[in-house]
Amino acid sequence: MDRLSRRTVSDLRRANRAVILQQLYFDGPTSRQALGPLTGLSSGSVSNVVAELAADGLVEEAGSLDSDGGRPRILLRVSPHSGNLIGIDVGETRVRVEVFDVTLTELARADIPLTGDGYDVAVIVEHIRSGIERVLAEAGVPAGDLLGIGIGVPGVVERVPGSGAVVHCQTIGWDAVPLEALLRASSQLPPTVPYFIDNGAKTLGQAEMWFGAGRGARSAAIVLFGTGVGACLFADGKGRALEWGHLTVQAGGRTCRCGAPGCLEAYAGAESVLERWREAGGQPPRHVDEETQLTALLAAACPTDGTDPDPVAYEVMAKTAEYLGAGLSDLINLFQPERILIGGWAGLQFGSRFLDDVRKHTTKYALSYPAGKATIALGKLGPDAVTVGAATLPLEDFFARGGRRDTPAQEPTPPAWRTALEGRVLG
Structure with missing residues (x-):
């Protein structure tokens, strides 16, 4: 029972350290007085935990805040040098x-x-x-x-x-x-x-949920659009990867890099988009990387100098918007996320020109009720x-772990009764 009690106290202390560290980290410098209501801990627990964290070099002072008629309140933050x-x-x-x-x-x-x-x-x-x-x-x-x-x-x-x-x-x-x-x-x-x-x-999704366009959302699907396409789903603070790019959008369709026919990635990944452009008669610049080629395709489809769009390039991009919209509609119908965020180097380039088209096609293919509750936007954190x-x-x-560093795993010492029993069996 003593061992159980000690373990429980240790777990509680670690949890209290974790909640204070996370509060200071995500919501900026905060006073000791404010930490209690924000974390649900008593003032005594806050004082003890803050003292521990400061002694460990994890928390430091970050200025002060004037209070009505009293002493200034010292603000605390997570030390960048932790x-x-x-x-x-x-x-x-x-x-x-x-x-x-x-x-x-x-x-x-x-x-x-x-x-x-x-x-x-x-x-x-x-x-x-x-x-x-x-x-x-x-x-x-x-x-x-x-x-x-x-x-x-x-x-x-x-x-x-x-x-x-x-x-x-x-x-x-x-x-x-x-x-x-x-x-x-x-x-x-x-x-x-x-x-x-x-x-x-x-x-990518965890970054957007912590610091970017996903903050505050109860659920979100985050799309990574690069050479290929992928996605993840976050709900209740937990994320999981989805092999969304290998969703079948065309039975018997184009062969994907994975070897299967008709995957979304075979139509909407940057590599396949550039391949479709070449097949339609487009001429991507040679001897440059994929990102530069996609930039050239977007420039031809949506010129900024007042000239008319290249019809072949525009048709390829417009069709890509439809494929992506159809793929996003599946995420909406399956998971009903509150937000959908598009990221990745290709997604950010493409979305800056064709996001409205993607939204339109998503609405066309998705069920109206969950689609009406989902917002579609670009990620905020860049490539x-x-x-x-x-x-x-x-x-x-x-x-x-409450700000405690990891230590090498030790092989547990078997209890004496197990050693004795094994000796009897071997004997």
Whole structure:
């Protein structure tokens, strides 16, 4: 019973630390007096927890606030120097690595283009390893200060005991890639630095829900529109990735990168959009990356110099808006989200010109009642949202542990009765 009581008190203290850290982090500098009503903790608990957090270097003073007829109230905030985080986006055209302080202020970044070897696993692992070394050296951050490394990847991420995160992604030829184990084997980082690997659409979504256009929404679907398309769904504070790009929109249709016919990605991903433009007679600029080609397509479809749109380019873009609208209508009919947000480098470019068309087609294909309750908008965090969202994965874990750093896992000592019993069996 004593052991149970001690564990319960420890859990309560960790939960109280977590709630105060999150309150200070998400809602800005706050006084001790205001923390009580905001968190539901007693003034005594607030004082004790704040004292602990300050002693641990996690909370610091951030000015004062005049009060009516009394002493000024000291404002508190989460210290930017509480630790550092790394966010990584394994994207379609490059691997981006960024190091942040706890406030998610960028300290350094490395962009490593993907060339002909593309998604070769060994190459990606080396890009991540070298990118981490580069940003840590540039920012002057000791590896021991890292609270964790978050990585957004394409595909389905499975957690396997003994191996960590394993990635399945048909579109890039990854079949059960033990990415976390490979990174640990190649890295010189301390074993106490945890890895958090998840689908890139989910990391984008978490960034938008925490800091961007999703804040305050009870439920939201966030779409990542790049070379391919993906999505995630957030409800009740929890997110999960959806392989939305592999929803069938045309039975027996165009072959998708995954090998199946008729996927949404085969019509609405940037790679397929550019391919449809070429098939229709368009001429994308040569020897440039996909982002530059899509920019050229949008410029031809929607010129800003007063000239008439190129009819072929415009038709390709207009049809893409319809495909996306049809895909979004499925998200609405299935999940009835309060908001739909469009992000990713291609989504932000495309949405700046064709968002109204996407809304129109979504309404046409969706059931009217849930469609009438959903708003469709662009994400606010720009093309860096995946790396920011990846960095929130270790930050979320750090808050959940009440701001306590991880320690290497220890093999539990078996109780004496088990050792004795095993001895009898073996004997």
